[in-house]
Amino acid sequence: MNKRFRPKIEVSFLLVLIAIHFFALTAFLPSIFVWWSIPLVLVGSFVFGSLGINLGFHRMLTHRSVAFPRLLERLWLLCGVCSLEGSPLWWACVHRIHHHHSDEIGDPHSPNKSLFWSHMQWLYTINSRKYTLAMYVKCVPDLVNDPFLCWLHRRNTWALVYVAHAILLAVIGFAIGLLVSVTFNEAVIFGIRFFVWGVLVRTVYVWHVTWLVNSVAHRWGYRNFETIDQSRNNVIVAVLTNGEGWHNNHHAAPRACSQSYRWWEIDLIFLVVCMLQLFGLAWNIVPAQSTRQHASYNQKLDSCNL
Numbered sequence: 538m539n540k541r542f543r544p545k546i547e548v549s550f551l552l553v554l555i556a557i558h559f560f561a562l563t564a565f566l567p568s569i570f571v572w573w574s575i576p577l578v579l580v581g582s583f584v585f586g587s588l589g590i591n592l593g594f595h596r597m598l599t600h601r602s603v604a605f606p607r608l609l610e611r612l613w614l615l616c617g618v619c620s621l622e623g624s625p626l627w628w629a630c631v632h633r634i635h636h637h638h639s640d641e642i643g644d645p646h647s648p649n650k651s652l653f654w655s656h657m658q659w660l661y662t663i664n665s666r667k668y669t670l671a672m673y674v675k676c677v678p679d680l681v682n683d684p685f686l687c688w689l690h691r692r693n694t695w696a697l698v699y700v701a702h703a704i705l706l707a708v709i710g711f712a713i714g715l716l717v718s719v720t721f722n723e724a725v726i727f728g729i730r731f732f733v734w735g736v737l738v739r740t741v742y743v744w745h746v747t748w749l750v751n752s753v754a755h756r757w758g759y760r761n762f763e764t765i766d767q768s769r770n771n772v773i774v775a776v777l778t779n780g781e782g783w784h785n786n787h788h789a790a791p792r793a794c795s796q797s798y799r800w801w802e803i804d805l806i807f808l809v810v811c812m813l814q815l816f817g818l819a820w821n822i823v824p825a826q827s828t829r830q831h832a833s834y835n836q837k838l839d840s841c842n843l
Contacts, residue, residue: 551661557621561737568726574734578742581735586743587779589616590628592806595781598680599629602794603810604821611685619702620743624690630676635751636791639766646751648767656752657744707732746777754784761798762789770802780804793825 563569593613596602605613614625622628631645638644645664648655673681680686689695710731714724749771758769768788775782783796783804797804813819 545663547661547663553621554657554661557737558741561733561741564733564738569730569733571730571734574730574738577731577734578739581739582743582746583779585616585620585739586747587806588613588809589618590620590622590743590747591778591781592809593617594622594625594628595632596794596806596810598625599632600792600823601679602792602823603819605813605819609813609818614685614689615698618689618695618698620747621696621699621740622744622747624686624693624695626673626677626680626686626690629680630673633676636788639764639768639788640755641766648752648755652752652756655755656748703732703736706736710735746774747781749774750778750781750784754782758782758785760785762786764788775802775804780806790825792823794822795825798825 564574592603593610594617597605597610597613604610617625617628623631635644635646638647640647640649646655646659651658689698707728711724711728713731714727715721718724718727754769754771754774755767756769758771758774760769762785764785766788768785770785771782773782774784780796780803781787783798783802786798786802787793787796794810795804795807796802797807810819810822814822
């Protein structure tokens with residue numbers, strides 16, 4: 538990282554990151570760890586991470602790669618909000634800026650500064666232009682007038698939704714505990730396990746596999762296309778994110794709904810889209826594009842800067 542760069546820390550958000558990581562570690566206490574915890578995290582990460590963040594925030598909202606019925610669209614957005622990765626408006630804005638300035642000056646999370654910066658440090662570093670109305674008007678003009686998106690963004694409602702979903706899952710866990718346990722104490726322990734693994738561990742897991750796309754997938758892997766950035770297709774990241782790790786493919790054709798170009802590059806998220814299309818629940822699916830169209834897409838974001 539540049540020696541002249543002296544980041545100012547966004548203390549409140551950093552404390553939230555530290556607290557959730559810390560309490561998630563309780564999952565490995567002998568009294569908390571159980572066999573069903575791993576499937577619970579994987580199912581939760583698919584619902585809230587793959588469908589919420591990767592499909593909802595990323596492909597549907599940011600790149601307009603696919604359209605869904607309004608109810609389903611809002612469901613994906615709420616699932617994404619329950620991953621505690623910011624408001625959908627902010628997420629889409631930052632990601633569009635990333636594409637326009639990928640691995641150049643102005644990229645919000647390029648690993649050119651450092652791998653840790655691109656992975657998570659940028660998230661809790663203050664940027665004086667990070668939350669200006671002008672930035673949203675320039676970079677997400679198609680989204681700023683959506684009442685639902687504005688409601689989630691205003692006064693950090695997205696964070697309150699996360700808290701509400703965490704409480705709801707805790708109640709569900711305790712209720713299941715009452716049904717399957719012999720004593721009240723066993724029900725309480727079951728509820729605690731369900732909350733720790735289903736909310737805290739799942740949140741941390743979704744965070745880091747999402748951030749790996751920004752960090753690892755811009756450092757290590759192979760390239761199908763000679764893009765102007767350092768994006769890579771990383772097999773491990775692709776497996777962990779159900780398809781988002783084919784990142785060089787994505788940077789070559791940002792609006793394409795599928796991020797798979799070779800038969801063995803499995804994109805489970807796109808398979809979900811195809812399944813929904815069969816039932817008439819997905820349409821306007823943007824096909825794979827050429828690298829020439831990548832430049833055309835970026836020209837639309839000339840005014841974006843962060």
